[in-house]
Amino acid sequence: xxxxxxxxxxxxxxxxxxxxxTLALRLDDYLLYVVTLGAIFATLAVSFDVLLxxxxxxxxxxxxxxxxxxxxxxxxxxxxxxxFWAALPAAGLVAGAAGAVIALLxxxxxxxxxxxxxxGIGLIGHQLFLVLAGLTGGVGGFVGIPxxxxxxxxxxxxxxxxxxxALALLLATFLAAQLFVRSRxxxxxxxxxxxxxxxxxxxxxxxxxxxxxxxxxxIFTGFAGALFAAISNFVxxxxxxxxxxxxxxxxxxxxxxxxxxxxxxxGAALLTALPExxxxxxxxxxxxxxxxxxVFVIFAPRGLASLATAGLARLRTGAGFRAAPAGERRP
Amino acid sequence: xxxxxxxxxxxxxALGSTYALVALGLTLIFGVLLIPNFAHGEFYMLGAFLTYxxxxxxxxxxxxxxxxxxAVILLGCLVDRLAFKPVEQAPPLSMMISALAASIILQQSxxxxxxxxxxxxxAPVTGVLxxxxxxxxxxxxxxxxxxxxxAAGVWxxxxxxxxxxxxxxxxxxxxxxxxxGISMFQVRLATFAIGAALGAIAGAxxxxxxxxxxxxxxxxxxxxxxxxxxxxxxxxxxxxxGGLFLGVVEVMVxxxxxxxxxxxxxxxxxxxxxxxxxxxxxxxxxxxx
Numbered sequence: 001x002x003x004x005x006x007x008x009x010x011x012x013x014x015x016x017x018x019x020x021x022t023l024a025l026r027l028d029d030y031l032l033y034v035v036t037l038g039a040i041f042a043t044l045a046v047s048f049d050v051l052l053x054x055x056x057x058x059x060x061x062x063x064x065x066x067x068x069x070x071x072x073x074x075x076x077x078x079x080x081x082x083x084f085w086a087a088l089p090a091a092g093l094v095a096g097a098a099g100a101v102i103a104l105l106x107x108x109x110x111x112x113x114x115x116x117x118x119x120g121i122g123l124i125g126h127q128l129f130l131v132l133a134g135l136t137g138g139v140g141g142f143v144g145i146p147x148x149x150x151x152x153x154x155x156x157x158x159x160x161x162x163x164x165x166a167l168a169l170l171l172a173t174f175l176a177a178q179l180f181v182r183s184r185x186x187x188x189x190x191x192x193x194x195x196x197x198x199x200x201x202x203x204x205x206x207x208x209x210x211x212x213x214x215x216x217x218x219i220f221t222g223f224a225g226a227l228f229a230a231i232s233n234f235v236x237x238x239x240x241x242x243x244x245x246x247x248x249x250x251x252x253x254x255x256x257x258x259x260x261x262x263x264x265x266x267g268a269a270l271l272t273a274l275p276e277x278x279x280x281x282x283x284x285x286x287x288x289x290x291x292x293x294x295v296f297v298i299f300a301p302r303g304l305a306s307l308a309t310a311g312l313a314r315l316r317t318g319a320g321f322r323a324a325p326a327g328e329r330r331p
Numbered sequence: 332x333x334x335x336x337x338x339x340x341x342x343x344x345a346l347g348s349t350y351a352l353v354a355l356g357l358t359l360i361f362g363v364l365l366i367p368n369f370a371h372g373e374f375y376m377l378g379a380f381l382t383y384x385x386x387x388x389x390x391x392x393x394x395x396x397x398x399x400x401x402a403v404i405l406l407g408c409l410v411d412r413l414a415f416k417p418v419e420q421a422p423p424l425s426m427m428i429s430a431l432a433a434s435i436i437l438q439q440s441x442x443x444x445x446x447x448x449x450x451x452x453x454a455p456v457t458g459v460l461x462x463x464x465x466x467x468x469x470x471x472x473x474x475x476x477x478x479x480x481x482a483a484g485v486w487x488x489x490x491x492x493x494x495x496x497x498x499x500x501x502x503x504x505x506x507x508x509x510x511x512g513i514s515m516f517q518v519r520l521a522t523f524a525i526g527a528a529l530g531a532i533a534g535a536x537x538x539x540x541x542x543x544x545x546x547x548x549x550x551x552x553x554x555x556x557x558x559x560x561x562x563x564x565x566x567x568x569x570x571x572x573g574g575l576f577l578g579v580v581e582v583m584v585x586x587x588x589x590x591x592x593x594x595x596x597x598x599x600x601x602x603x604x605x606x607x608x609x610x611x612x613x614x615x616x617x618x619x620x
Contacts, residue, residue, distance in 0.1 A: 056424070058427055112367050116367075116556045116557075116601075127594050128595070130591075131591050243435075247435070286439050287435070287439035287440075289435060291432075294429060298418060
């Protein structure tokens with residue numbers, strides 16, 4: 001049963017990817033860039049949700065992990081001449097290793113302490129990007145990161161290729177996350193989220209499960225960082241602050257719907273599309289994030305995903321709904 | 332050599348006093364209501380900006396500060412009502428997210444009103460006090476004195492007033508306090524009022540020394556969380572001593588090692604303390620039930 005379910009999800013995801021890619025490639029360059037960025041943030045949101053939504057830990061260090069991936073890719077490609085396709089997995093591994101160290105420190109605490117501890121680590125990370133100017137270019141930023149190499153047989157320009165890569169990374173992350181949350185480890189993560197003490201009492205290896213969730217999310221955050229660096233050709237520490245990127249991730253996942261993997265994609269699509277659709281100054285976009293976050297956490301704590309599910313359910317029962325009052329008897 | 336050390340110590344205590352003032356309000360709200368109030372930094376920022384606006388309109392600094400504190404108290408109660416009360420029954424994660432959202436909204440509102448550039452409030456008191464061992468500005472002394480007054484004031488309210496008794500009862504056991512007929516409404520209001528007032532005072536005083544800008548609350552509130560963890564969450568002496576300790580450490584790291592590393596030093600201490608003594612210096616170990 002779960003296997004056929006997974007098959008259905010995979011087919012649906014691949015189909016959606018193909019539709020999204022075909023539609024996106026018809027857009028003009030500016031909108032294509034918005035789609036590319038949106039896909040990168042959706043990738044971040046999906047991997048973050050494995051930790052926040054499925055394991056129940058609010059990490060504020062992921063902005064820095066995103067930066068670790070980006071700088072790792074930049075250093076390897078620009079300074080050491082690695083091709084992008086070698087730097088991408090390496091950046092994921094570096095971010096994963098950093099994530100493992102952070103996780104080993106942070107999981108000694110929980111709840112608010114976990115949030116505060118990861119916040120401290122996120123701040124240290126951001127400061128290190130500034131201080132280690134020899135490696136990262138410091139406050140001026142890291143320039144000259146080569147774009148991801150495009151094979152000759154691809155009939156696309158660089159912008160189209162970038163968008164395709166970002167969408168493909170999103171697809172890969174989504175499928176990997178689907179596999180992860182359906183695995184035994186994923187089930188153990190859910191148990192940790194619901195009741196840590198009970199999970200321990202049942203003999204579930206909670207340490208292993210939540211470490212796996214953290215490292216999983218760190219690796220894919222690193223991939224997203226690497227692609228972000230290669231596509232932008234330039235990165236600076238401002239992109240990886242706790243209250244910028246770190247907070248944005250929380251917003252995307254909460255608005256989209258914690259604990260579903262497609263919800264965060266909706267959230268990322270909405271929150272990247274919204275500022276573009278409204279064509280407002282960038283100053284308002286952070287404000288919109290705050291307001292949306294507050295509205296969702298109060299009125300729809302399970303996010304867009306729950307609203308969409310409820311809407312679909314109502315549509316489906318719509319026919320029966322109209323007939324119901326006559327036959328219904330109130331107790 | 333010794334002179335330099337004493338001077339650094341005084342500077343550290345002055346800096347630490349501001350951390351302690353911010354942390355005092357934060358720890359009170361967290362200790363009593365279990366709200367991780369990220370928006371506390373914005374109370375601090377608005378205390379500074381409202382004072383600035385009124386001083387600019389020609390008002391006396393101290394009067395402006397008193398009015399600003401009053402305004403921030405009202406705002407604090409409003410934030411509680413709009414952002415925290417609705418998620419009271421939700422899991423703690425919702426409370427944290429709600430607090431982050433409130434913080435961003437207040438910050439961006441200030442950005443829209445006053446713009447992003449840094450400003451300064453004309454200092455009400457200038458000049459320095461010279462002693463044989465160190466030099467200290469009068470503003471620094473006022474900040475340190477305010478910390479002492481604020482800490483004493485909070486202690487008096489908590490330990491000598493009926494309201495304080497109610498607040499402590501809620502902090503100890505919310506359900507039992509409610510059964511004893513304590514009005515949660517009053518306790519919430521009082522706690523948020525005191526907390527917001529402490530934040531606003533710190534902001535107004537700091538604004539007279541350092542530049543003010545809409546995101547100025549971010550760093551102090553993060554430092555205040557560090558202080559909270561250092562001192563033990565919900566412990567008032569912990570907030571005071573933790574704040575002073577953090578200030579001294581930062582100044583010493585900046586003075587003797589490198590000023591670039593002072594923030595890293597502060598957060599590294601946070602990580603170390605959380606690992607070695609998660610309940611903080613003054614906190615009690617949490618028993619899980």
